[in-house]
Amino acid sequence: MSEFAEMPEVAVADAPKDNWVDRFAPQVTRPYLRLSRADRPIGTWLLLIPCWWAIALAGLSDGFRLWDLWLAVSCALGAFLMRGAGCTWNDIADREIDASVARxxxxxxxxxxxxxxxxxxxxxxxAALAAVILFSYNWLAIGLGVASLALVLIYPFAKRFTWWPQAFLGLAFNWGAVLMYAAHAGEVRLPAMLLYGAGIAWTLFYDTIYAHQDREDDALIGVKSTARLFGDNSRVWLRGFMAVAVVLMASAVISVPIPPGKVLALILALAGVWGFGWHMAWQLHRLNIDDPAQCRRLFLSNRDAGLVPALFLAVAVFL
Structure with a gap:
């Protein structure tokens, strides 16, 4: 029997209702699209947004070029494909754990x-389709893309040996900030590394909120997470991650060598960072770690949180 033969229809419990996979995808493809989390696009957004941050941040110093349009579109396609490949690998590694968790x-x-x-x-x-996109970039970006595979391979096992698997996710999910900065600038500069650090802190923020959904199941099966580690002190830690993310992102903007006369661009870019911080502060105000449904809603809202600085940075480039 073919490995791709049509299987019985099995809906995924935590997928959004009426998602496009369930509504429009041919039935034989649905299990594979679900394996890639195509029915839950938030992961693609969270992988893509640091890439867009980086392209815009690099453009602050020398403007956008036509090539940047390809970078913006191609990293969206690449984020969809690599998030799908990463989720597939994660589910292969976690298939026995996933069978023990209700969600x-x-x-x-x-x-x-x-x-x-x-x-x-x-x-x-x-992964092969994503590689085709990667090989359209410069050699530094290609090398960085290949190097990221080590983080992708390690991440599913992190929760078995550390209380900080969210840190490993941050390292992997924000690598695109360094890669896309290099794809634009041809080198990795201080702003890219500061932006990478901001993204890691942001991931620790949103994925700790996400992990509170599974805190009880994780405790029963012995899976580690920052949600379990922080427990009732999570709000204090989350406030710290928020502060680090905002400070590092603001530092990334300030460290960009912006041409004289573009003070308004700097102000607008920093306004985007301010909006990013306020969105996270709003999440903290609403957070109830004992309400899984609310944790999920707040986690999903991080798409909008991340798009705020992306939009402000992009507009600032044109000033």
Missing amino acids: TRSRPLPSGAVTVTGALVWMAVQ
Whole structure:
């Protein structure tokens, strides 16, 4: 029997209702698209947004070029493909854990909708398509893209050996900030590294909120997370991550060598950082770590939080 033969229809419990995969995708493709989390686009957004930050931040010093349009579009495609490949790898590694957690046992691998062999093939297809995009960039960006695979491979196992798997996710999910800065500038400068640090702090913020959904199940099966580590002190830690993210992002903007006469661009870029911080402060005000549904809603709102500085930075480039 083919590994890609049509499997019984199995809906994923934590996917949005009426998502495009369930409504429009051919039935035979649905288990694989669900494996890639195509029915839950938030992960693609959170992987993509630091890439857009970096392109705009690099453009503050020398403006946008036509090439940057390709960078913006191609990194969106690459984020979709690499997020899909990463989620597939994560689910292969976590299939036994996912079967023990109420929220995840309906995912394609633990539910039997996809075989491990089929998942491996699907992962390879997505990674190969992403590689085609990566090889359109300069050699430094290509090297950085290849190096990121080490973080992708390690991440699913982090929760087995450290209380800080969210830090490993931050390292992997924000690598695009360094890569896309290099794709624009041809080198990695201080602003890119500061932006990378801001993204890591942001990931620690939003993924700790996300992890509170599974805190009880994780405790039962022995899976580590910052949500379990911080417990009732989570709000204090989250406030610290918020502060670090804002300070590092503001420092990244200030460290860009902006041409004389572009003071308004600097002010607008910093206004975007301010808006980013206020959005996280709003999340903290609303947070109830004992309400999984609210934790999920706040986690999802980080798409909008991340788009605020992306928009302000992009507009500042044109001033």
